[in-house]
Amino acid sequence: MVTGLSSQVIYEEFNSTKLQETRRLKIQLPRNYDANTEKVYPIVLVFDADYLFEPVAGNVDYYSYWEEMPEAIVVGIMQGRTRDFDGQYDETNFLPTEKGADFFEFIGLELIPHIDKNYRTAKFILAVGHEFTANFMNYYLFKDPPLFNGYLSLSPDLAPMMDSRIAESLSKTPHKIFYYLATGSNDLKPIREVTLELHENMKTINKENIHYYFDDFEGASHYSLVGKAIPSALEEIFSIFRPISKKDYDEIILNLKTPVFEYLMTKYTTIEDLFGFKTEVRENDIIAIASAAERKKEWTSLEQVAQLASKEHPDTVLGSYYLGRFFEETGEPKKAMRTYQSAFELEEVGFITIDMLLDRADKIKQDFGF
Template sequence: MKKSMFLILVCIFSAVSYAQVKYETFRSIKLDQSRDLKIQLPRNYTKNEDKTYPVIIVLDGDHLFEPVAGNVDYFSYWEDMPESIVVGIVQRKTREEDCRYDLAEYVPEGKGSEFFEFIGQELLPYINETYRTAQLKIIVGHDYTANFINYFLFKDNPIFQGYINLSPELAPPMGERITNVLTGAQSDLWYYLATATNDAENIKKDLVALDEKLSVLENPNVNYNFDNFEESSHYTLVGRGIPKALEKIFEMYRPISKKTYKEVILPLETSPYEYLIDLYDTTEKLYGFKRQIRINDFIAISTAIEKNKRWEDLEPLGKLAIKEHPETMLGHYYLALGYEQLGEPKKALRSYENGFLLKEVAFLTKDYMLDKVNKIKEDFGY
């Protein structure tokens, strides 16, 4: 019993240590007051000294930070999104003043204007200077704060590329302004909007009307998604909206799925290798950072190459795998298989032998590579 309890405690403390949540107090000149922040760093932040991370700013951080941070940690653990830095701004006593707008022009005024400048001119520069941040910035809000995050969308060069609007309580002209901005957007933007069947009636009505306009948007720079959750309320939709938003924003980041392999890659008339290159080039452009090509994505592409007998693609794929994963057998195996199928047994033998000395990976073992070496020697009398 004592041993079981000890193991449970170890697991609990290990889980807590992974979270890496920091609590800071930031002194703002713009607001002339201090603000409490919650900051979650990626699990391996201290180890990966050369890696940069997207930043997700969460308003209503006193209650919205934990569900956002938890989903980010979970999604990134399974490589469905990049590891990210999550920053929550605690607003329990200040949210109404923070998000205040005037009733004539419907733009931030007073403390609302100061809070807007605090985020753009103080908080983000501080996060960029203190932590290793990538270009991609996302902001999240709920009802009153979700309306507020859209003011950043109206800047000539928006500092945020992703907007997660959870049941926003829109100011009167906000829907029209959002439509106009997204229609003319010149850079990549992700815009997520959520309501629910049991949401506040006035909010739901406005958001359904806004969706009717945005759903016919024809701007390739804008990735727009909307959810109207059945049987959820103004508050419970948050738990459903956050993972859906992250899933949509990072749709192109996820590993190649079985569905994509069967429906897109396998029927390709062009090179699967070029598809892989284009996929990672596109995600680098979209998200603003370069990432290592996954082992599983290499395997998906190589399987398609073998199925379609495009043996000439294996040499460039092998060289790319050696560059991306030099410690493993993978690249040398692709080179060897390509040479073998193209009738160059000596080159194939040398590549199999080179791979044999490296780290096993996926289905490739030392025994498997040795069998390949021996088979060529036997067939060709080497």
């Protein structure tokens, strides 16, 4: 779990060659960014940062604090006076033109390379836009590969043909894409109608590499839906990242037909594949899988969990405890006793205490006369 100082917020004046002007950026770095010098972080790129930055950055900080999503670098683009020009599109082909084309190139050719150069970034970018900018960010879907891995589209004011273009692009791309779309029952009528049309098109896409989520918030307006949609989107998009829950344990893990250790490895491999960074296997996830291995009498899985715990958390009692349990269950009590005793100077974890390990060692000694 992330602890320590609060997130750092930095303001930057970025001199853009493409735009021939200076743009103001607002950047939130994760807690302990300066201390964790080897760690890399996904980017959350926020359009309309004049009013969207704080709700996005606050939710990212909150969810990452509780390990519900990875820590991330939040980059906001202030667009108060330039918004209409930034999203400008041609009235015949409905693609970026003039200032809109310049802004499109500014994001891909200047801003993202600048962030990658100056901060420790992972190769995952989630873009967030509302209304006009929620339309604009879709143009990056038409690139190969798309610039963004995730799209958080809040009540989008879509250009003509965009609803079909988005669905067509997603149906053809081989890349993993996360797409979240939100409207509300009290949304602006024209925007709500075209959003629902896009939703109907998106429902026809049935591809493993496309992760699509949709919310229609009852009673929410064009503006109030933003506060509901951001946490909902983060929960959906980063669901694989969350720690193993009791529901996961009861409904999935205990009913697996394959070894439970494979479930754990698949979870963390998927995190690396989707978000572009490796993360330490959590202590609680190790305990959950080890508990399931014991309950299902999967002793090979238990041994593998013990070895993983020793590698990921070498200063704790986790590896010793579960390796001792493996030796006990597979008929090697002397090895179990010595393994428990060897953990005397290690750190306790949850219910696994030094006294507990020494008690198990003493019981083996008494039972077998060692």
